[in-house]
Amino acid sequence: xxxxxxxxxxxxxxxxxxxxxxxxxxxxxxxxxxxxxxxxxxxxxxxxxxxxxxxxxxxxxxxxxxxxxxxxxxxxxxxxxxxxxxxxxxxxxxxxxxxxxxxxxxxxxxxxx
Amino acid sequence: xxxxxxxxxxxxxxxxxxxxxxxxxxxxxxxxxxxxxxxxxxxxxxxxxxxxxxxxxxxxxxxxxxxxxxxxxxxxxxxxxxxxxxxxxxxxxxxxxxxxxxxxxxxxxxxxxxxx
Numbered sequence: 729x730x731x732x733x734x735x736x737x738x739x740x741x742x743x744x745x746x747x748x749x750x751x752x753x754x755x756x757x758x759x760x761x762x763x764x765x766x767x768x769x770x771x772x773x774x775x776x777x778x779x780x781x782x783x784x785x786x787x788x789x790x791x792x793x794x795x796x797x798x799x800x801x802x803x804x805x806x807x808x809x810x811x812x813x814x815x816x817x818x819x820x821x822x823x824x825x826x827x828x829x830x831x832x833x834x835x836x837x838x839x840x841x
Numbered sequence: 842x843x844x845x846x847x848x849x850x851x852x853x854x855x856x857x858x859x860x861x862x863x864x865x866x867x868x869x870x871x872x873x874x875x876x877x878x879x880x881x882x883x884x885x886x887x888x889x890x891x892x893x894x895x896x897x898x899x900x901x902x903x904x905x906x907x908x909x910x911x912x913x914x915x916x917x918x919x920x921x922x923x924x925x926x927x928x929x930x931x932x933x934x935x936x937x938x939x940x941x942x943x944x945x946x947x948x949x950x951x952x953x954x955x956x957x
Binding site for chain 1: 874876878880884885886887888891893930932934936939943944945946947949950
């Protein structure tokens with residue numbers, strides 16, 4: 729059983745396009761996150777939603793727009809893709825009452841040509 | 842300022858030996874949590890072990906243990922009896938605050954290579 733799933737696993741697209749990455753968790757968690765891992769493997773938080781409300785928004789360009797239709801889903805939409813957006817994007821989830829765990833999805837490798 | 846520091850970009854160990862991966866952290870919050878994740882070449886992030894700032898004992902999970910030295914602000918991961926499958930990137934991360942919806946701040950990682 730997949731705990732945190734993301735689609736697609738790979739995404740190759742042209743500069744200027746708009747794309748979305750979907751994330752779903754079946755752990756019953758109430759908080760979901762998006763992290764970006766750059767080419768040097770550095771992982772950085774982008775957004776966090778708790779019960780469908782945005783609670784963390786790091787300094788991310790407004791071309792990135794997260795959307796949480798319900799507690800189990802957090803999608804990431806990216807407008808006007810740029811070369812520098814190429815990275816691996818990880819979705820993660822946790823529960824606000826379970827401070828000792830945060831589980832990650834398999835990642836989506838985005839390549840912008 | 843870097844909140845999580847992993848000073849070893851790469852480590853080598855022979856199979857069946859123990860290895861320690863270093864992690865130091867910086868926070869003024871009295872309540873925090875420290876996580877270790879493994880990222881194999883396949884790319885997924887695998888949760889290994891957690892240590893809370895108020896935990897009296899060092900965390901252990903199978904062959905993984907966390908050497909938590911609060912005064913020195915270090916949280917080193919010890920892998921006993923290394924296996925070839927332990928070859929991967931290892932990331933130390935910190936959560937500040939005592940709720941489950943705080944962000945994780947990651948270190949730059951250590952690449953571990955286990956040789957036969």
